[in-house]
Amino acid sequence: MIKSMTGFGVAGLENEQMMIQVEVRSLNSKFLDLSIRSPRQFSDKEHEIRNLVQSVLDRGKVNVSIEFVPKGSQNLPVTINQELFKAYFEKFKSLADLVGEKSNDLFKLALQSPNVITSIPMEREEGEDWEQTKRVLEEALKKCDGFRIDEGAALFSKLEENILVIRSAFEKVKKEEPIRKERIKQRIRNHFDQWMDENSFDANRFEQELIYYFEKLDVTEELVRLETHLDYFLKSLKEENAQGKKLGFISQEIGREINTIGSKANDAEIQKHVILMKDELEKIKEQALNVL
Template sequence: MVKSMTGFGRAEANQGAYKILVEMKSVNHRFCEFNIRMPKQFLVLEEKIKKAVGSYLQRGRVEMFITVEGQNIHEHSLDVDWQLLSAYIDVLHKVKDKHQISGSIDINDILKLENVFTIREAQTGLEEIEKVLLEQVRLATEQLVSMRTLEGEQLKEDIFVHLTYIESMARELQQFAPTVVEAYRKRLEKKMKDFLDSQIDEQRIMAEAAIFADRADINEELKRIHSHLGQFTQSLHSREPVGRKLDFLVQELNREVNTIGSKANDAKIANLVVEMKACLEKIKEQVQNIE
C-alpha cells in the first residue's frame, strides 16, 4: 500500500481535572525523524511517544505539539538552604560592622540571595496522565496515517497514468527504431548516387548502414525500460514502504532514456525522448513524497 509522507493528525482528551491536546504533522524526509514540543515536565515520556509513533511510520519528518492543561497537575514545594542563608547573613553583619553601615537587613534582600531558595515542582498523577496522553498520541497517529494512505492512493493513480504513457512511447520507439536504419540506408544510397553519378558501391552502403545500426541500436535500453516499468508497477502494489526503491527505479529509467536520446538520429525519436523525460520528471516529484 503506497503511503504519502504528508499528513496531519489531531486528538484531544478532556478528563475534567486536566485537558490533553496532541497535534502532529508529517512531511517528506529521507529517514524517520521526530521533533516533539511538549511541557518540560513530560519530557520523560518522549522516548515512549517516539516508539509509539515509530511503530506506524517508516519515513518522514514528524512534528508533534502536545499541551497538557489543568489544575492540580503539579505540586510546588520550597526548599531553603539554611546553611547558605546563615553564611550570607553572617557575611552581611560583618560587612556592616567593618564598614559601619547603618540599617537593618531587609527580608526582600534575603529573598534575592542566589541559590538560597529553590522552588521544586512535583508532578501528580503521572501514571494516569501518561496513559491518557499515549492514547491521544495513538489516535492522532492513526488519523495522520489515514491521511497519508489516502494521499498515497492519489499519488499512485497519478503515477500509473505517467507509467502507462511511458510504456506506450517505449512500444512506439520499438516499432519505429528499425525504420530509422532503413531510412539512413536510403539517404546514403541517394547521396552516393548523386555524388558518383549512378555508380553505387552496395558493399560500402551496407557497411555504413551496419555501423549506423549498431551505433543507433536502442533495443537493450528498451528492454531495460520495460523491465524497470514492470518492477515499478509491482512495487506500487506492495504493502511495504517502497519510496526509496521507486526513487532508484526513476533514476534507472532516466538513465536509459538519456542513453536513447544520445543515440537518437531521428527527430521523432528525439521528440519521444523529450516526452518520456517530462513524464519521468513528474513521477520523480511524486515519488519524493512516498514513504
C-alpha cells in the same frame, strides 16, 4: 499500496481531571526527523514518544505537539512574584508621570515584565496522566497514518497515470524505430550509390563499416530495458512495504534508458516522444520523493 509521507492527525481527551490535545504533522524526509513539543513533566518520556512515532510513521519530518492541562487543582501552574510586580508597576508609573503620559496600560506592562510570572510543573500522580496522554498520542498517530494512506492512494493514481503516458510514448517510439532504420538505410544507399560510381572501394570493408554504424544507432536493447523498468515500477507501486526509495532508483534507470534512446536515435520524430517521456519522468521523480 504506497503511502505518502505527508500526514496530519489530531486527537484529544477531556474529563474532570485533565484536558489533553495531541497534534501530529509529517512531511517528506529521507529519515525520521522528529520534533517534539511537550510539557516539562513529560521530558523523561521523549525516548518512548520517539519509539511510538517510529513504529507507526517510520520516516519523514514529523512534528509532535502535546498539550496537557490538569483540572480540579487549587494550585496554579505558575508563580507570581508580587513584590517584583509592585516594583515594576511603581517604576513605570513614575516614568509615565515624569513625561506626562497616561498610565492606562501599566498593569499589563508590569505583569508581562521579566520574572514576574514563572511556570512551575504541576504535581501529578505517577504514571496516570502519562498513560492517558500516551493513548491520545497513539490515536493521533493512527489518524496521521490514515491520512498518509489516503494521500498515498492519490499519489498512486498520479504515478500510474505518468507511467501510462511514458508507455504510450514508448510504443510510438517502437513504431517509429523500423521507419527510422529504413530511412537511414535509404539515405546511406543513395549517397554511396553516387560515391561508388565515381570511386573504387572495398566491399567487405564497406559492409563492416555499415554494421558498426547500425550497431551504434540501434536502440533495441534500450527499448527492452525501458519496458522492463516501466513494468517493475508499476509492480513496486502495488507492493505494501515502503517503496519510496526503490521507486526513486527505478526512476533513475528509466531516465538513463530514455536519454540513451534520444542520444542514439538522433531522429526528429523520436525526439518528440523522448521529450514527452522526460517531462513525465520529472513529474514522477518529484512525486516519488513524497512516497514512504
